Amino acid sequence: MISIVSSTNRKNSITLQLARMYHGILTGKNAEAQIIDLSELPHDFVFSALYENKLKNQTFNTFVDKINQSEKFVFIVPEYNGSFPGVLKAFIDGLEFPSGFKNKKCALVGLSSGTQGASLAMSHLTDILNYLGMHVLAVKPRLANIDSIWQDDVLSDNRLYEMLHRQAQALIDF
Amino acid sequence: MISIVSSTNRKNSITLQLARMYHGILTGKNAEAQIIDLSELPHDFVFSALYENKLKNQTFNTFVDKINQSEKFVFIVPEYNGSFPGVLKAFIDGLEFPSGFKNKKCALVGLSSGTQGASLAMSHLTDILNYLGMHVLAVKPRLANIDSIWQDDVLSDNRLYEMLHRQAQALIDF
Amino acid sequence: MISIVSSTNRKNSITLQLARMYHGILTGKNAEAQIIDLSELPHDFVFSALYENKLKNQTFNTFVDKINQSEKFVFIVPEYNGSFPGVLKAFIDGLEFPSGFKNKKCALVGLSSGTQGASLAMSHLTDILNYLGMHVLAVKPRLANIDSIWQDDVLSDNRLYEMLHRQAQALIDF
Amino acid sequence: MISIVSSTNRKNSITLQLARMYHGILTGKNAEAQIIDLSELPHDFVFSALYENKLKNQTFNTFVDKINQSEKFVFIVPEYNGSFPGVLKAFIDGLEFPSGFKNKKCALVGLSSGTQGASLAMSHLTDILNYLGMHVLAVKPRLANIDSIWQDDVLSDNRLYEMLHRQAQALIDF
Numbered sequence: 001m002i003s004i005v006s007s008t009n010r011k012n013s014i015t016l017q018l019a020r021m022y023h024g025i026l027t028g029k030n031a032e033a034q035i036i037d038l039s040e041l042p043h044d045f046v047f048s049a050l051y052e053n054k055l056k057n058q059t060f061n062t063f064v065d066k067i068n069q070s071e072k073f074v075f076i077v078p079e080y081n082g083s084f085p086g087v088l089k090a091f092i093d094g095l096e097f098p099s100g101f102k103n104k105k106c107a108l109v110g111l112s113s114g115t116q117g118a119s120l121a122m123s124h125l126t127d128i129l130n131y132l133g134m135h136v137l138a139v140k141p142r143l144a145n146i147d148s149i150w151q152d153d154v155l156s157d158n159r160l161y162e163m164l165h166r167q168a169q170a171l172i173d174f
Numbered sequence: 175m176i177s178i179v180s181s182t183n184r185k186n187s188i189t190l191q192l193a194r195m196y197h198g199i200l201t202g203k204n205a206e207a208q209i210i211d212l213s214e215l216p217h218d219f220v221f222s223a224l225y226e227n228k229l230k231n232q233t234f235n236t237f238v239d240k241i242n243q244s245e246k247f248v249f250i251v252p253e254y255n256g257s258f259p260g261v262l263k264a265f266i267d268g269l270e271f272p273s274g275f276k277n278k279k280c281a282l283v284g285l286s287s288g289t290q291g292a293s294l295a296m297s298h299l300t301d302i303l304n305y306l307g308m309h310v311l312a313v314k315p316r317l318a319n320i321d322s323i324w325q326d327d328v329l330s331d332n333r334l335y336e337m338l339h340r341q342a343q344a345l346i347d348f
Numbered sequence: 349m350i351s352i353v354s355s356t357n358r359k360n361s362i363t364l365q366l367a368r369m370y371h372g373i374l375t376g377k378n379a380e381a382q383i384i385d386l387s388e389l390p391h392d393f394v395f396s397a398l399y400e401n402k403l404k405n406q407t408f409n410t411f412v413d414k415i416n417q418s419e420k421f422v423f424i425v426p427e428y429n430g431s432f433p434g435v436l437k438a439f440i441d442g443l444e445f446p447s448g449f450k451n452k453k454c455a456l457v458g459l460s461s462g463t464q465g466a467s468l469a470m471s472h473l474t475d476i477l478n479y480l481g482m483h484v485l486a487v488k489p490r491l492a493n494i495d496s497i498w499q500d501d502v503l504s505d506n507r508l509y510e511m512l513h514r515q516a517q518a519l520i521d522f
Numbered sequence: 523m524i525s526i527v528s529s530t531n532r533k534n535s536i537t538l539q540l541a542r543m544y545h546g547i548l549t550g551k552n553a554e555a556q557i558i559d560l561s562e563l564p565h566d567f568v569f570s571a572l573y574e575n576k577l578k579n580q581t582f583n584t585f586v587d588k589i590n591q592s593e594k595f596v597f598i599v600p601e602y603n604g605s606f607p608g609v610l611k612a613f614i615d616g617l618e619f620p621s622g623f624k625n626k627k628c629a630l631v632g633l634s635s636g637t638q639g640a641s642l643a644m645s646h647l648t649d650i651l652n653y654l655g656m657h658v659l660a661v662k663p664r665l666a667n668i669d670s671i672w673q674d675d676v677l678s679d680n681r682l683y684e685m686l687h688r689q690a691q692a693l694i695d696f
Contacts, residue, residue, distance in 0.1 A: 010225045043218040046261050051184045081271075082305025083298065086263025087220050093260050103660075115492065119467045120305075124257065124298045126652065127645050130660040131256025131294075135696075138625075138652040144463060174657075277486075289666060293641045297475050304474065304486040309522075312451075312478040318637060348483075358573045392565040394609050399532045429619075430653025431646065434611025435568050441608050468653075472605065472646045479604025479642075 002026055002033045002171070003070040007077050007088040009039045014150055015078045018111060018143070021155065022074055025168045036066055038087055049094040060094060068100035072107075072171055073134070077121050079112035084121040092128065102133035107171040108140045109164065111150075117142025137174055139167055176200055176207045176345070177244040181251045181262040183213045188324055189252045192285060192317070195329065196248055199342045210240055212261055223268040234268060242274035246281075246345055247308070251295050253286035258295040266302065276307035281345040282314045283338065285324075291316025311348055313341055350374055350381045350519070351418040355425045355436040357387045362498055363426045366459060366491070369503065370422055373516045384414055386435055397442040408442060416448035420455075420519055421482070425469050427460035432469040440476065450481035455519040456488045457512065459498075465490025485522055487515050524548055524555045524693070525592040529599045529610040531561045536672055537600045540633060540665070543677065544596055547690045558588055560609055571616040582616060590622035594629075594693055595656070599643050601634035606643040614650065624655035629693040630662045631686065633672075639664025659696055661689055 004026070006019040019035050026033040042048060042059045049060035077084045092099070108125060110118025122140045129136055141163045143149065149157040155164075178200070180193040193209050200207040216222060216233045223234035251258045266273070282299060284292025296314045303310055315337045317323065323331040329338075352374070354367040367383050374381040390396060390407045397408035425432045440447070456473060458466025470488045477484055489511045491497065497505040503512075526548070528541040541557050548555040564570060564581045571582035599606045614621070630647060632640025644662045651658055663685045665671065671679040677686075 009220060043221040046183060046220055046264065047217040080267050081263070082302045083263065086260045086265065086267050089255070089257065089260030090220065090264055091260065093254050097255075115463065115465070115490075116467055117463070119464055120301050120471060123468060123471070123645075123649050124301070126648060127294050127298070128256045130648065130658070130662065133660050135657065135660045136652070138655050138657045140652065142463075289637065289639070289664075290641055291637070293638055294645060297471075297642060297645070300474060300478065301471050304484070304488065307486050309483065309486045310478070312481045312483045314478065316637075357568060391569040394531060394568055394612065395565040428615050429611070430650045431611065434608045434613065434615050437603070437605065437608025438568065438612055439608065441602050445603075468649050472649070475642050475646070476604045 001070045002031055002072045002074065003066055004033060004035050004074040004076065006035060006037045006039070007075050008085045009041060009087045011039055013039070013078065014111065014146055015076050017153055018109065019076045021153070022076065022109070022164065022168065025165055029168060029172060031172050034066065036063060038091060041091065045094060046090045054094065055096065063091070064095060064100065067095065072105050072174070074107045074109065074171065075125065077108055077110050077118050077125060079110065079114065079116060079118035079121050082120055083124050084118070089128070099132050101129060105135045105137070105171070105174045107137040107167050109143065110140060111143040111146045113145070113147055115144050117144035137167065137171055139170065141167060175244045176205055176246045176248065177240055178207060178209050178248040178250065180209060180211045180213070181249050182259045183215060183261045185213055187213070187252065188285065188320055189250050191327055192283065192324070193250045195327070196250065196283070196338065196342065199339055203342060203346060205346050208240065210237060212265060215265065219268060220264045228268065229270065237265070238269060238274065241269065246279050246348070248281045248283065248345065249299065251282055251284050251292050251299060253284065253288065253290060253292035253295050256294055257298050258292070263302070273306050275303060279309045279311070279345065279348045281311040281341050283317065284314060285317040285320045287319070287321055289318050291318035311341065311345055313344065315341060349418045350379055350420045350422065351414055352381060352383045352422040352424065354383060354385045354387070355423050356433045357389060357435045359387055361387070361426065362459065362494055363424050365501055366457065366498070367424045369501070370424065370457070370512065370516065373513055377516060377520060379520050382414065384411060386439060389439065393442060394438045402442065403444065411439070412443060412448065415443065420453050422455045422457065422519065423473065425456055425458050425466050425473060427458065427462070427464060427466035427469050430468055431472050432466070437476070447480050449477060453483045453485070453519070453522045455485040455515050457491065458488060459491040459494045461493070461495055463492050465492035485515065485519055487518065489515060523592045524553055524594045524596065525588055526555060526557050526596040526598065528557060528559045528561070529597055530607045531563060531609045533561055535561070535600065536633065536668055537598050539675055540631065540672070541598045543675070544598065544631070544686065544690065547687055551690060551694060553694050556588065558585060560613060563613065567616060568612045576616065577618065585613070586617060586622065589617065594627050594696070596629045596631065596693065597647065599630055599632050599640050599647060601632065601636065601638060601640035601643050604642055605646050606640070611650070621654050623651060627657045627659070627693070627696045629659040629689055631665065632662060633665040633668045635667070635669055637666050639666035659689065659693055661692065663689060
């Protein structure tokens with residue numbers, strides 16, 4: 001099972017739409033895949049599922065279970081304030097230690113409304129996932145200026161679309 | 175006004191205790207200082223104060239006001255999962271853009287129960303704060319193995335204690 | 349004195365041309381400025397000026413002297429292989445410790461033939477300069493796709509040109 | 523073939539001694555291994571083997587050949603000025619593009635005389651190697667305070683020694 005993490009809790013995000021596209025790419029290659037949508041997290045999880053409450057929030061635990069049951073991951077990472085959304089790291093802070101990421105493999109995809117394409121965001125996230133023992137696929141596509149290349153659920157930049165396909169295959173083979 | 179950000183929402187944290195110590199150091203140098211304690215954030219702020227709800231949560235807005243009214247900042251940064259707490263970035267994601275950090279100055283202090291002393295955490299945070307237009311003081315003390323050097327509200331490592339004093343003075347002069 | 353470091357040893361580089369443009373911006377604001385051109389380093393300096401040979405290479409020492417006599421710095425940083433040129437770090441590795449960068453201030457400008465604009469390069473360099481005790485100005489313009497915006501010694505992107513002017517003034521005031 | 527890169531050109535370095543130890547660990551596991559010692563680079567390679575002289579220096583090309591003929595890599599990375607040695611990046615800047623690192627796998631080991639253990643150095647290097655298309659093993663042992671744990675060619679810290687063995691096995695299996 002490959003879990004695709006839609007790494008923001010913003011409602012109706014392009015991030016979630018891209019996660020759905022990536023789901024289609026993976027299942028088109030006969031890989032089993034599911035989406036983990038952080039917008040469905042309990043609204044108070046940063047207090048009710050961390051520290052002394054770790055693993056005590058049953059709704060949060062269904063997310064933990066999905067992590068534990070996955071062998072591989074894709075993170076769709078929007079750029080917020082020069083890095084990835086804080087909610088993604090807060091979610092990671094609620095996992096057990098060692099987490100269900102240990103000795104597993106993942107791929108990262110960055111997107112931004114600006115020109116950076118979440119470059120620093122993916123660098124920061126790589127540091128964290130490596131720290132947790134998860135191997136990160138080298139190629140990390142950057143979907144910059146997302147509003148001009150993503151319309152009506154279609155990625156109009158063919159070079160990037162093909163890069164995502166190659167990345168998905170590389171993750172399956174990783 | 176210098177705001178000292180206790181960068182975790184964990185209750186009764188060493189981070190908050192260090193923030194209080196730093197407050198004493200600053201006021202001892204006749205600087206006006208206050209603590210911004212992220213453990214007092216509304217429990218659902220990552221949903222009720224971000225995106226379409228930005229600036230609509232009155233309790234969260236009192237935090238925004240404190241940021242806007244401060245000229246300088248100190249971030250006391252515990253290491254969680256190889257970086258800083260997700261709640262700190264989620265808090266930043268709830269600020270206006272451009273935020274009340276723009277063209278201001280800050281200092282960072284890292285702490286960890288392990289041996290790294292939040293080195294990567296402070297690197298990531300520097301990237302983000304620079305992106306937001308805030309200048310970061312070069313020296314960033316790392317308080318590693320915090321449980322062995324912080325007891326009964328006293329920092330037993332004199333070299334680090336003096337480094338914090340020099341950093342506080344440098345921030346005042348920055 | 350503000351030293352502008354042309355951070356590559358490539359001959360006739362756009363980096364050096366941009367350093368000259370920045371020199372004009374600074375002198376136009378009545379700041380005293382000079383260029384430190386890494387293409388003029390002794391060809392064997394990574395062996396003849398480091399480690400047991402530190403400070404023994406007289407030509408290299410003229411570079412060290414320029415660093416020591418400057419109060420502020422601008423680094424014009426081309427992106428090579430996802431970061432800054434190795435020669436820049438090797439140059440830094442040849443300086444004394446503590447170096448002539450300590451307690452001084454600098455600004456960074458990134459350029460790349462690709463779309464990233466040396467974003468990661470400037471993040472890495474900030475870590476290193478902060479480690480050496482030098483404060484880095486928050487705003488770090490990224491001149492991506494440089495070959496399409498720099499022609500005949502003119503920067504055709506007005507937004508970026510104005511950003512460089514504002515950065516230069518901010519460095520003077522830093 | 524696994525190449526172990528001794529990532530400094532300093533003569534008689536602990537880095538090289540650790541590379542030899544790692545060579546023994548790998549051959550003890552029946553893996554074929556060789557050391558690439560950057561202290562044997564041509565003294566003027568940053569000028570004679572880069573840019574317009576790329577691949578024109580025959581001695582440098584023997585290093586390029588070793589890279590191209592290796593399937594996996596270990597980088598022994600000493601901390602210099604808060605990152606890795608500039609000579610390592612200058613060496614990378616002399617490789618072809620795409621380089622002989624593309625679609626290959628590697629492991630990183632950090633060492634430092636101070637307490638950081640080359641943490642930021644390995645983060646920076648991971649960014650660069652990922653950019654070049656090389657996958658980096660998640661676990662990156664940090665050998666801090668190296669002068670107190672490495673004596674007479676023996677690593678006295680058993681926990682770290684076992685970690686290196688596990689890492690070597692993980693690289694073979696990667």
